Structures are given as C-alpha cells and as structure tokens.
Amino acid sequence: MAASPLMIEARGVQKWYPNGFHALRGVDLSVSRGEVVVIMGPSGSGKSTFIRTFNALEDFQEGTITIDGIALSNDLRNIDAIRCDTGMVFQQFNLFPHLTVLENLSLAPVVVRKRRRAEVEAQALGLLERVGIAEQAGKYPGQLSGGQQQRVAIARSLCMEPRILLFDEPTSALDPEMVGEVLEVMRALAADGMTMVVVTHEIGFAREVAHRVVLMSEGQIVEAAAPTTFFTNPQHERSRQFLAQIL
Amino acid sequence: MTSSSPPLLPPRPAPPSARRSWRGALRQELFATPLDGVISVLLLAALLAAGVGFWHWAFRQAQWAVIQANTTLFAVGRYPLPQQWRLWLLVALAAVTTGASWGLLRSHPRADRSGTLWPFNDLVAIAVLAFLAAWLPAALKLPVPLQLRWWAITALLLVLRGVAGQWGGLVPRRLLRFLPLFWPALYLFGMVLIAGGLGVPRVPPSEWGGLLLTLLMASFAILLSFPIGIVVALGRRSSLPLLRWSSVLYIEFIRGAPLITLLFLGQNILGYMLPGGWAPDRVWRAAWVLTFFCGAYLAEAVRAGLAAVPVGQLEAARSLGLSMPQALRHVVLPQALQIALPATVGQFISLLQDTTLLSLIGLLELLGTARTVMANPEFLGKNAEVYLTLAVLFWCCCAALGLGSRALELRLNPSHSPT
Ligand SMILES: Nc1ncnc2c1ncn2[C@@H]1O[C@H](COP(=O)(O)OP(=O)(O)OP(=O)(O)O)[C@@H](O)[C@H]1O
Ligand SMILES: [Mg+2]
Numbered sequence: 001m002a003a004s005p006l007m008i009e010a011r012g013v014q015k016w017y018p019n020g021f022h023a024l025r026g027v028d029l030s031v032s033r034g035e036v037v038v039i040m041g042p043s044g045s046g047k048s049t050f051i052r053t054f055n056a057l058e059d060f061q062e063g064t065i066t067i068d069g070i071a072l073s074n075d076l077r078n079i080d081a082i083r084c085d086t087g088m089v090f091q092q093f094n095l096f097p098h099l100t101v102l103e104n105l106s107l108a109p110v111v112v113r114k115r116r117r118a119e120v121e122a123q124a125l126g127l128l129e130r131v132g133i134a135e136q137a138g139k140y141p142g143q144l145s146g147g148q149q150q151r152v153a154i155a156r157s158l159c160m161e162p163r164i165l166l167f168d169e170p171t172s173a174l175d176p177e178m179v180g181e182v183l184e185v186m187r188a189l190a191a192d193g194m195t196m197v198v199v200t201h202e203i204g205f206a207r208e209v210a211h212r213v214v215l216m217s218e219g220q221i222v223e224a225a226a227p228t229t230f231f232t233n234p235q236h237e238r239s240r241q242f243l244a245q246i247l
Numbered sequence: 248m249t250s251s252s253p254p255l256l257p258p259r260p261a262p263p264s265a266r267r268s269w270r271g272a273l274r275q276e277l278f279a280t281p282l283d284g285v286i287s288v289l290l291l292a293a294l295l296a297a298g299v300g301f302w303h304w305a306f307r308q309a310q311w312a313v314i315q316a317n318t319t320l321f322a323v324g325r326y327p328l329p330q331q332w333r334l335w336l337l338v339a340l341a342a343v344t345t346g347a348s349w350g351l352l353r354s355h356p357r358a359d360r361s362g363t364l365w366p367f368n369d370l371v372a373i374a375v376l377a378f379l380a381a382w383l384p385a386a387l388k389l390p391v392p393l394q395l396r397w398w399a400i401t402a403l404l405l406v407l408r409g410v411a412g413q414w415g416g417l418v419p420r421r422l423l424r425f426l427p428l429f430w431p432a433l434y435l436f437g438m439v440l441i442a443g444g445l446g447v448p449r450v451p452p453s454e455w456g457g458l459l460l461t462l463l464m465a466s467f468a469i470l471l472s473f474p475i476g477i478v479v480a481l482g483r484r485s486s487l488p489l490l491r492w493s494s495v496l497y498i499e500f501i502r503g504a505p506l507i508t509l510l511f512l513g514q515n516i517l518g519y520m521l522p523g524g525w526a527p528d529r530v531w532r533a534a535w536v537l538t539f540f541c542g543a544y545l546a547e548a549v550r551a552g553l554a555a556v557p558v559g560q561l562e563a564a565r566s567l568g569l570s571m572p573q574a575l576r577h578v579v580l581p582q583a584l585q586i587a588l589p590a591t592v593g594q595f596i597s598l599l600q601d602t603t604l605l606s607l608i609g610l611l612e613l614l615g616t617a618r619t620v621m622a623n624p625e626f627l628g629k630n631a632e633v634y635l636t637l638a639v640l641f642w643c644c645c646a647a648l649g650l651g652s653r654a655l656e657l658r659l660n661p662s663h664s665p666t
Contacts (some may be wrong), residue, residue, distance in 0.1 A: 055566050084568035094563035098659070102477060108567035153563075160567060183284050 003034045005143045007164055007195045009243035023049045025219040034193040038206040041216035047199045051166045055086045068103040085159025091169040093149045095141035101152050102137040131185045149180030153186055167198040215239050295503050302421050313629040314636050315388045317620050324456015333440040342404040344433050350411025353567045355423055452530035456611035468537035476545025501543035508600055509536050510608050533605050541598045552587030585659050592652035596645045
C-alpha cells in the first residue's frame, strides 16, 4: 500500500441541522485506498447526511474529515479540489435533463478541468461503452430507462477520474429488473480497485463486494465489521434488530 | 418457458376507425348530440354574420385613404426623408439575418431528431409572407419603387432561408452556437443606423416615431430587462442579506405602482438617478422606465423558474466540481429559463402593448401617431380605420413573438418527441 493508505478519515464528526436536529453524533470512519464500505441503517439514521459531508454537500460543526490527505475545511479551494476527486451518485440520478448523455458526461471535464471537448468526448464514449450504453450517447436522459440513467450517472462521475466514489442508495429508485444492471457496473468498479462508500440495502451486493459493512443508527456508527461477521454474527442488539427487519 | 404460454403478439396497424376521416371527425366534434348540433349551428351563424358584417365594412364602407396617405408617418414618424435609406438598410439586414437563422435552424435539427428541411409550418409561413409582400404594398398604394423594395426584401429573406436551409449543413455545429450572438450585434448596429454616430449623421430621438419607435422601445426594454431579471432573481435567492433585500425592494417597488405613474415619475426624477449621458431626453428616460418595469416582472418569472429546478441538479453539478457560477451558468439557469420561457414571453407581449402608454407622456409611437393623424381635420371621423390598423399591427407583432417562443419551447423541450 502507498504511504498514506487512508482515502477518507472522519474523526468525531458532529452535525446539527439549522433547525437544531443533531444528525451526526460523533462519527468515526476510516476508508483505505481500494476499500469498499457499505453503510446500512434504518431510515433517518443519518447515512445520507454522513456521506454527503465527504464532498461538502453538507457542512458539519465539530470533528475533522480528511479526504486523501486534504482536510475538509471552509476553505473554498479545498472544497473544489475535493469535489473534483470524489464522484457522487444519487438515488434520483440527477442527470441534467437539458443535455444529451454525451454532454452530461463531458460538461464537468470541459468546464472545470478545461480539457478539449473532442478528447473528453472520446473518453466519455469509452466510459459509456464500459457501462454498456454507448449507443445512447445522443439521447436525452428523459428518453432512457431508470437503470440506463443511473449507469449514465455513474459514467458521468467517472469522467472526472475521481479517486473516491460515493453512492447514496443508487438502486432504491429503480424497478427490480433494473437493479441488477447497475449493481453489475458497481461490482466491476470495485474489482478495478475503486475506493467506494455505498449506502444501500442490497444485501447481496454487501455480502459479495463490501470489505466492510457499517451500521448507523441515530447518527452514530453502531457496528462495523466484515460482511460475513456482520450478517452471520452481529455483535450488537441494534444490528440484530435491523437485520431481522431486512433479511 | 412452458409450452402452454401463448406466443407474444407482434404489433399491427390501428384499425380504420381509429384514424377518423375529417368528415367523421366533423360530425363527431360538432353534431354528436342534438344539443351539440343546435349550439354549433347557432355559433356558426353568429360567426358568419360577424364575419360578413366585418367584410362589408372593411372592403365597402371603410375609407383607407387615412392609412394610405400616412404610411410613412405610421412607419417611422418624422424621421427625415433623406436619412431613411438607413432604415431600409436595417430592414434588409434584419431580413438577411432572419432568413439565414431560420434556414440554419432547419438544416441543423436537434441531435436526437431527424427534422425536415421544409416542414408544413414553414410552408405556411412562407405562403403568408409571400402573400403579404404581394398584396400589402399595393393595397397601401405605396409608390412603385417602394413596392419593389418590399418585394426585394421579402425575396432576400426567402432566398436566404432556402440557401441556408440547403447548404447550412456545411456549417459546423460548433459555430452554430454563436448564431444567437448575431442578433444583439445586429441590434447595436441598428441603433447606430437609427440614431447616428460613428460618422453617420445624427437623427435625434424626437424625430423617431410610429412603428419604428414602438419596436425600438419594446426591443430595448426586452433586451435589457432580460439580464436585469436574471440578476435580480438570483439576487433574491442570494445568501447576502443586502443583495437579497435590495432585490426585494426593487421588485416590490416596481410591481406596486402602475406603469403610467412610473413613466411620469421617470420623466421627472430619472435625470437625477442615472448618470448624465444615459437618460438625455424623454425618449431614453421612457425606455429606461420600461426596462426597469419589465425587469421586475421578469425577475419574478425567473425566480419561479429557479424554484422549479430540483435542488438535486445543483448538488449534482457541485459534486462534479463545478463552481457556483459554473453550475448556475451550465445547469441551473438553462433549465430555469426554459421553465420561465412562457411567462417571459407573456411579459414581453404585454410590454409591447404597454408601449402605447408612451403616447400619454407625449411620445409619438404608434398610438401617439394615430392620435395626431385622427386630429387632422382632413381625416376626421376615420377612427375605426386607424384603430383597426393599430390593432392588426400589434396583433401581428405579438403573434410573431408567440409563435417564435412556441417554436423555441419545442426545440428546447427534451421530452418532446419528434412527430
Ligand atoms: N435539511 C434538514 N433539516 C433538518 N433535519 C434534516 C434535514 N435533512 C435531514 N434531516 C434529518 O436528519 C436525519 C438524518 O437524515 P438522512 O437523510 O441522513 O437519513 P438517512 O439515513 O439517509 O435516511 P434514508 O434511509 O431515509 O435516506 C433525519 O432524521 C432527517 O429527518
Ligand atoms: Mg438517505
């Protein structure tokens, strides 16, 4: 492993929403390079809030978060640098509906990284090939199925060549028959050594792909363990309750 | 997989009953029940009677000499005759730009659509233009050289439409993105042509009038109020309190007062509020009032558009590393403006009609010109002819705006499938 194997290091993160709600209550998490961490937990436990702090979509009041050696602070330049290096895939895809698939992919590299459009588009077509929808490049997002849209969203993140990918329930808005094709893409990414933090309730994915499963409850991490331990022999009462509900 | 499951059926064409004949459609739409039939007949009779009556008045009784004798006045007011070549040049340039843009749009259909070079709507538009060019100058009894000029200008427009449509495909799509820039450029050039400067002799605003002044006022306010509206709408959602408050103050101040009071107010106090050179005379002061008036309403339209863009769009853009201005410019604003487009164009249409209020502060735009003409003892009692002409002129301008925006809406709407 490289000198600094830690890609994400969160220490004692505390977050209050403006209405006073204490959403994160001292969360610690370290993610190494190439590691796949799956975060589970009941609705409202703060999973989304937590991973959204990693690319500063949410701020936090206490604690520290370090992304690949850069501390997340209020310094805007740091935030921009970190956002370029961390891709995010949303539950609702959030593709840009007024741009074609190819334009969705090439927007950020052209606008942010100032790369040449032709070169970016070649790369984007390669990525679309990789997620299996190269033939849809000229279409608008509204003309694609949910599974195809989510694969475009993943390719869009990859186009910025991120070192970390964050997924917030990437398959929850999909019809059952489309979940598989998205998980397939995510599996391939994990196999390629991408560092991934995935909020999901897909047990199969967690079992096979995750290196570690983390259970959150009421803004805290209750248990973090290898998937085999987590699913067969959970240590905490809350984990058992949670697993009883979803298994 | 079991042998008992029925095979999947291939699609087949719709039965003839689904594709109604127009006669069947007519019967179903108008005479489905006896009551429908009675209502339809009564309405048709009323429409017919009104139509015949109007026809009789317009072509038998009405005396159009009042219009025919004053075409120049209605068109450009008292713009000095020796300088009018500048306006002709401007009209010709506008025709060239229109024809070229129109053709280029058709030769570059959207990436996800096929698009035809000569769609039905275009053929209708061309037929209408050709008819107007052939009939109107003669009906207005324009001198023959002027009639010829109008023919030439219309021909120029149509030929460029054809040429740009046929060979516009050779222009790369990347250059096409600069097409919209031609219009502001033409506008600035047109301003120089109209007002003078840069070596062209000056024609003071007090000599502009008629349709020229109306269009000038409306287009000036439209072009400038648009950026004002966007900036103020963004300001209203800004996190800087001072910016937010001043935006709210501006919007509420303007929307709380009738335009006519603002126009009178502007004549008196704008001279103190704007830098000296900006509002030198009554015409420019009125133009600025119209601009700020329209800007406040546009800001509200744009704000509604901004509010309709899901927050996820901004989050996605930001998480890709776009800065706030970049995210606004490339992701949020295009969608917000598209949503705000119908309201915006509605605003422009009412602005165009609001220019008639300028006659109340003594400007000789269309209505002001009309009133001077009607006050002329020679044309006493010809009010109906004059007002009808005015109504038709405004109606044409508004229809053009409306049709243009509808076409733009269809072209921008990603979920609209080609037909
Ligand atoms: N903007 C906000 N203001 C106040 N409270 C919020 C806000 N956003 C979220 N919360 C609260 O914070 C808690 C954590 O929310 P979060 O979205 O992180 O949960 P989650 O674990 O992702 O849940 P789910 O599985 O439903 O997505 C919830 O109780 C929620 O009500
Ligand atoms: Mg969530």
